Amino acid sequence: MxxxxxxxSTKRREDLRFLTGNGKYTDDINLRGQAFVHFLRSDxxxxxxxxxxxxxxxxxxxxxxxxxxxxxxxxxxxxxxxxVTDKHGQPMQEPKHPILAEGKVRHVxxxxxxxxxxxxxxxxxxxxxxxxxxxxLPAVIDMKAALAEGAPKVHDELTSNLxxxxxxxxxxxxxxxxxxxxxxxxxxxxxxxxxxxANPMEPxxxxxxxxxxxxxxxxxxxxxxxxxxxxxMGAFVxxxxxxxxxxxxxxxGGGFGSKIYHYAEEAFCTFAARALKRPVKWTCSRSEAFxxxxxxxxxxxxxxxxxDADHNFTAIRTETYANMGxxxxxxxxxxxxxxxxTLMAGNYxxxxxxxxxxxxxxxxxxxxxxxxAGRPEATYQLExxxxxxxxxxxxxxxxxxxxxxxxxxxxxxxTPVAVVYDTGNYDATMDKLLEITDHAGFAARAAESAxxxxxxxxxxxxxxEACGIAPSNLVGQLGARAGLxxxxxxxxxxxxxxxxxxxxxxxxxxxxxxxAQVVADMIGVDASTIEIHHGDTxxxxxxxxxxxxxxxxxxxxxxxxxxxxxxDKAKKIAAxxxxxxxxxxxxxxxxxxxxxxxxxxxxxxVTLAAxxxxxxxxxxxxxxxxxxxxxxxxxxxxxxxxYGCEVEIDPExxxxxxxxxxxxxxxxxxxxxxxxxxxxxxxxxxGIGQALMENCVFDDSGQLLSGSFMDYAMPRADDFPxxxxxxxxxTPCTHNPLGVKGCGEAxxxxxxxxxxxxxxxxLHRAGHTHVSHIDMPLTPSRVWAAMQK
Amino acid sequence: MGKVTMTVNGRxxxxxxxxxxxxxxxxxxxxxxxxxxxxxxxxxxxxCVVHVDGQPVKSCTALAMDLDGAEVRTIEGMANADGSLxxxxxxxxxxxxxxxxxxxxxxVMAAAALLKENPKPTEAEVRHYLxxxxxxxxxxxxxxxxxxxxxxxDVSGLxxxxx
Numbered sequence: 001m002x003x004x005x006x007x008x009s010t011k012r013r014e015d016l017r018f019l020t021g022n023g024k025y026t027d028d029i030n031l032r033g034q035a036f037v038h039f040l041r042s043d044x045x046x047x048x049x050x051x052x053x054x055x056x057x058x059x060x061x062x063x064x065x066x067x068x069x070x071x072x073x074x075x076x077x078x079x080x081x082x083x084v085t086d087k088h089g090q091p092m093q094e095p096k097h098p099i100l101a102e103g104k105v106r107h108v109x110x111x112x113x114x115x116x117x118x119x120x121x122x123x124x125x126x127x128x129x130x131x132x133x134x135x136x137l138p139a140v141i142d143m144k145a146a147l148a149e150g151a152p153k154v155h156d157e158l159t160s161n162l163x164x165x166x167x168x169x170x171x172x173x174x175x176x177x178x179x180x181x182x183x184x185x186x187x188x189x190x191x192x193x194x195x196x197x198a199n200p201m202e203p204x205x206x207x208x209x210x211x212x213x214x215x216x217x218x219x220x221x222x223x224x225x226x227x228x229x230x231x232x233m234g235a236f237v238x239x240x241x242x243x244x245x246x247x248x249x250x251x252x253g254g255g256f257g258s259k260i261y262h263y264a265e266e267a268f269c270t271f272a273a274r275a276l277k278r279p280v281k282w283t284c285s286r287s288e289a290f291x292x293x294x295x296x297x298x299x300x301x302x303x304x305x306x307x308d309a310d311h312n313f314t315a316i317r318t319e320t321y322a323n324m325g326x327x328x329x330x331x332x333x334x335x336x337x338x339x340x341x342t343l344m345a346g347n348y349x350x351x352x353x354x355x356x357x358x359x360x361x362x363x364x365x366x367x368x369x370x371x372x373a374g375r376p377e378a379t380y381q382l383e384x385x386x387x388x389x390x391x392x393x394x395x396x397x398x399x400x401x402x403x404x405x406x407x408x409x410x411x412x413x414x415t416p417v418a419v420v421y422d423t424g425n426y427d428a429t430m431d432k433l434l435e436i437t438d439h440a441g442f443a444a445r446a447a448e449s450a451x452x453x454x455x456x457x458x459x460x461x462x463x464x465e466a467c468g469i470a471p472s473n474l475v476g477q478l479g480a481r482a483g484l485x486x487x488x489x490x491x492x493x494x495x496x497x498x499x500x501x502x503x504x505x506x507x508x509x510x511x512x513x514x515x516a517q518v519v520a521d522m523i524g525v526d527a528s529t530i531e532i533h534h535g536d537t538x539x540x541x542x543x544x545x546x547x548x549x550x551x552x553x554x555x556x557x558x559x560x561x562x563x564x565x566x567x568d569k570a571k572k573i574a575a576x577x578x579x580x581x582x583x584x585x586x587x588x589x590x591x592x593x594x595x596x597x598x599x600x601x602x603x604x605x606v607t608l609a610a611x612x613x614x615x616x617x618x619x620x621x622x623x624x625x626x627x628x629x630x631x632x633x634x635x636x637x638x639x640x641x642x643y644g645c646e647v648e649i650d651p652e653x654x655x656x657x658x659x660x661x662x663x664x665x666x667x668x669x670x671x672x673x674x675x676x677x678x679x680x681x682x683x684x685x686x687g688i689g690q691a692l693m694e695n696c697v698f699d700d701s702g703q704l705l706s707g708s709f710m711d712y713a714m715p716r717a718d719d720f721p722x723x724x725x726x727x728x729x730x731t732p733c734t735h736n737p738l739g740v741k742g743c744g745e746a747x748x749x750x751x752x753x754x755x756x757x758x759x760x761x762x763l764h765r766a767g768h769t770h771v772s773h774i775d776m777p778l779t780p781s782r783v784w785a786a787m788q789k
Numbered sequence: 790m791g792k793v794t795m796t797v798n799g800r801x802x803x804x805x806x807x808x809x810x811x812x813x814x815x816x817x818x819x820x821x822x823x824x825x826x827x828x829x830x831x832x833x834x835x836x837c838v839v840h841v842d843g844q845p846v847k848s849c850t851a852l853a854m855d856l857d858g859a860e861v862r863t864i865e866g867m868a869n870a871d872g873s874l875x876x877x878x879x880x881x882x883x884x885x886x887x888x889x890x891x892x893x894x895x896x897v898m899a900a901a902a903l904l905k906e907n908p909k910p911t912e913a914e915v916r917h918y919l920x921x922x923x924x925x926x927x928x929x930x931x932x933x934x935x936x937x938x939x940x941x942x943d944v945s946g947l948x949x950x951x952x
Binding site: 003008009010011012014015016017018019020021022023024025027028030121199200201202203251252253254256285286287507508509510673674675677678681682683684685686708709710714715716717718720722723725747 | 807809817818822823824825826827828829830831833834836863864865867868874878881882883885887888889890891892893894897912913915916917919920922923924925926927928929930931932933934947948949950951952
């Protein structure tokens with residue numbers, strides 16, 4: 001293995017530019033002649049637009065043009081990429097999502113008009129001078145109220161605010177109900193999975209450009225998947241064919257899901273640049289991000305678990321209300337269904353499962369995937385109800401989990417919710433967790449806390465997720481309107497250096513380092529001779545981008561496949577140069593040799609021959625050394641693990657301190673352990689943030705109460721201790737060439753129930769046995785109030 | 790509009806500013822120093838921290854016009870004279886103290902200010918000092934580790950470092 005090959009904690013090469021101020025984020029792009037747009041957004045949650053008077057604004061200094069919905073009659077709405085079919089076999093209700101509001105505004109932040117001016121300040125000043133006559137309508141904010149008879153409708157053209165009522169697996173419902181009727185024990189919980197705001201540190205930015213020479217449009221945007229934006233915006237919104245449209249996502253400052261989707265501002269800037277023949281730039285403020293970025297979670301669930309007399313799980317039944325917000329964001333319908341219901345088996349052998357999800361339109365900001373996306377909600381329900389079951393039955397929560405774990409000899413394991421787990425070992429990660437948390441020393445630590453008047457508790461959670469999204473034929477059957485493969489091109493240059501083009505997109509994950517490690521390892525050359533290119537539709541083949549912990553499992557597999565093609569061809573060239581059969585050529589440490597002889601040619605000798613083919617088998621082989629591969633996974637990957645949280649509660653205030661947090665993960669093989677650790681740390685912070693502090697709140701009229709970093713509690717450095725993370729219990733994925741599973745979301749999936757379980761444990765140990773549950777976030781006031789009852 | 794002159798990273802620089810122009814805007818748009826980032830509009834996130842006359846300042850909170858004649862250091866001026874990374878920058882790379890890189894300039898500037906004030910901070914002191922800088926990627930673990938390492942303290946018990 002070369003020094004920076006697979007398994008090495010190679011330093012990240014991208015850090016050099018980020019640490020010196022040389023990163024190139026979208027807001028750092030300024031084009032000659034650029035104009036600026038400011039969006040006038042609705043300040044009411046629901047209203048009829050009776051008129052928009054732009055007369056005064058249009059005469060303001062620097063104003064180039066003011067756009068309203070009337071300017072977009074030729075454009076389509078923002079498309080939804082996934083059609084869910086309801087339990088009666090009917091398609092979901094799918095309202096139009098216009099670029100600028102048509103006739104009605106449906107959430108605070110809905111864009112009504114857009115002012116393009118010479119400077120950003122002039123655009124903002126003029127937007128303030130636009131007079132909008134809005135007749136405010138009653139808003140629906142609460143999901144159950146939105147489904148009540150006679151509730152105001154978010155979309156007048158729909159029959160109700162119900163997007164779909166989904167049952168999974170509908171055919172199993174009667175059997176599940178029967179299992180509940182026969183159960184020795186039934187445990188139930190009502191749970192809220194709080195709405196979150198992704199808040200990547202870089203707010204969204206879009207710069208549209210149009211070049212009449214060649215009729216070319218270019219969009220620079222903060223996206224996790226530029227090819228997907230090109231496809232959606234070009235084909236469905238603006239009717240620009242792919243060969244006339246380039247989408248570039250340069251350095252992107254975090255995404256966590258919120259930068260997957262095609263947003264109105266992207267289409268607007270591209271459209272306005274064509275209309276004005278000038279580049280048009282939009283830079284989102286943080287306040288604007290809170291009301292225009294798609295948000296996450298927001299489920300209300302009734303969860304039930306049935307057990308037999310021996311405490312084996314016999315059935316699970318759930319009923320979830322999932323908030324879609326006012327419009328369907330790009331992948332919104334798939335999150336509470338196919339990314340949630342299919343994970344409801346968790347790590348356990350529960351034979352019968354029925355999941356019901358009602359997706360609801362409300363007058364709130366749209367909701368879509370946020371780190372984990374559906375899987376954290378499933379994990380939270382399972383891991384909370386198992387803890388409650390253990391408490392109700394008077395058994396150890398860890399033992400109850402172990403008793404019901406799928407065991408290592410049961411793989412491949414067909415769950416009752418469609419997916420087939422290929423590999424895993426949940427006892428191993430649980431054992432490792434208990435070791436690294438020093439579980440044996442907990443009693444002493446709890447006694448020490450008690451001496452200081454504090455309540456100490458310990459909670460665990462197991463999790464499994466479906467990553468490496470996803471087999472295209474399968475997701476097609478489930479309603480996806482896209483394939484979910486990935487592509488790679490390996491371009492070997494004449495002197496032997498290698499340019500890799502990937503459809504994955506790095507916005508913090510370190511692909512430029514890890515993907516180079518993979519190629520370096522396969523060929524045996526130094527990683528510094530390999531460059532990873534991503535984020536530009538003009539230079540890489542069709543790509544599906546980065547989300548769902550898919551980049552290494554799917555994008556990395558495409559790179560492996562393309563590299564194998566390159567090596568196969570290079571061996572043929574080497575065989576010609578060494579006058580032997582290609583089958584006799586071995587590649588090791590960047591050198592081709594004839595097996596059993598001392599004859600060899602090095603990597604650059606072969607690459608040069610490919611481009612200077614003087615001594616070359618031209619009749620059999622094309623010159624050049626460049627290969628493209630697409631990889632479509634045959635299954636999801638199933639990272640899993642066990643998380644443990646230790647808390648200390650101040651009984652005077654209800655404040656919860658995380659005093660220890662450990663994660664034992666099975667990610668399969670690991671390419672760069674340092675980066676994997678970092679991914680887990682970040683996920684943990686987001687998951688613990690959800691459990692303890694983050695909460696997106698709308699009041700009854702639909703005003704966002706948590707609309708800035710002063711109101712929405714982002715986790716900060718002094719909110720956590722250091723984390724203990726371990727990924728040594730590996731069961732490699734059986735169906736991708738690297739044996740990798742994905743690590744990006746695990747931290748955010750496994751941690752919320754571990755935190756809540758720890759808090760409930762601390763309260764019970766202190767005698768507050770009436771507290772069976774507290775909804776997230778577990779703020780001091782909620783914990784204190786629960787203790788008073 | 791008027792001209793504002795400051796010494797930025799050791800060089801005298803002049804650019805136009807309106808009365809409402811923030812220092813962050815003046816640096817980014819006026820001078821093209823885009824290493825300083827803006828992550829919020831309520832002075833909470835700290836991505837825009839620069840040093841003004843030796844003190845860490847959230848540059849989205851300062852008006853450029855107020856700072857005529859000031860001495861400013863930004864992330865672009867943090868590397869050693871030979872272009873190599875300074876000790877604090879190197880520690881961030883060695884300990885994977887950054888992911889997307891967006892909060893990094895402010896984080897490095899804040900950390901440098903901390904170490905100037907308190908050359909051997911405890912972990913708790915680092916966490917408390919960085920409370921005004923939000924990172925969404927790292928969970929802070931490796932940032933704290935990098936700052937402790939840059940101060941010359943042993944961080945070998947805090948997880949994997951680069952090889």
